Amino acid sequence: MSEQTESAAPGSGGRPGEAPGAAGEPGESGEAGGPGGRARRTRPGPLWFAVLGGVIAWSLHVVFAWSLVELTCVEGGGLIGGTPVVVFVAVATGLPALVAVAALVADLLLWRRDPPEPPGRKSDRVRFMLQIGFWLDVFSVLMILMGGLAVVMLPSCVQT
Structure with missing residues (x-):
C-alpha cells in the first residue's frame, strides 16, 4: 500500500485513514450522513x-x-x-x-x-x-x- 492510503494526504485536513474530502465543509459529500460520508455520532x-x-x-x-x-x-x-x-x-x-x-x-x-x-x-x-x-x-x-x-x-x- 502507498503512504497516502495509510495516512491523510498532506493538506487534506483529514485524519489518518480518512478518505480525502471526508473532512470538508458542511454540505459537501463527506458530511455525516451524506453520500459516501461517515455515519453521524x-x-x-x-x-x-x-x-x-x-x-x-x-x-x-x-x-x-x-x-x-x-x-x-x-x-x-x-x-x-x-x-x-x-x-x-x-x-x-x-x-x-x-x-x-x-x-x-x-x-x-x-x-x-x-x-x-x-x-x-x-x-x-x-x-x-x-x-x-x-x-x-x-x-x-x-x-x-x-x-x-x-x-x-x-x-x-x-x-x-
Missing part, C-alpha cells in the same frame, strides 16, 4: 433526553398534581387562591405530558436516523438505550394522562 444530550425525559416529567407530574389535591384538602374546597383546582391540575398534567411527548418524538427521530452510529458496541448501546427510552416514554405519557384523569375524576379529601 449521536450526541449525548438528545440521547439522554430521549431516554429519561418522560420519566422525569412523570415524576414531576406526580409531585405537583397530587400536591395540588392535598393543598385543596388543607384549604377546604376546590379553589386555590380563587381559581378552581382543575385549572392547576390541567397545567400540572399538560406541561409534563408535553415534555414526555417531546422525549418520545426525540427518541423516534434518533431511532429513524440511518445509520445512527458506525457499527460496533457503541451503536448497539445507542440502539438499546433508544429502545428502552421508547417504552419508558410511552409508559410515562400514559401514566401522566391517567394520573391527570384520576386527579380530576376522583373526589378529593375523602377520608375512609
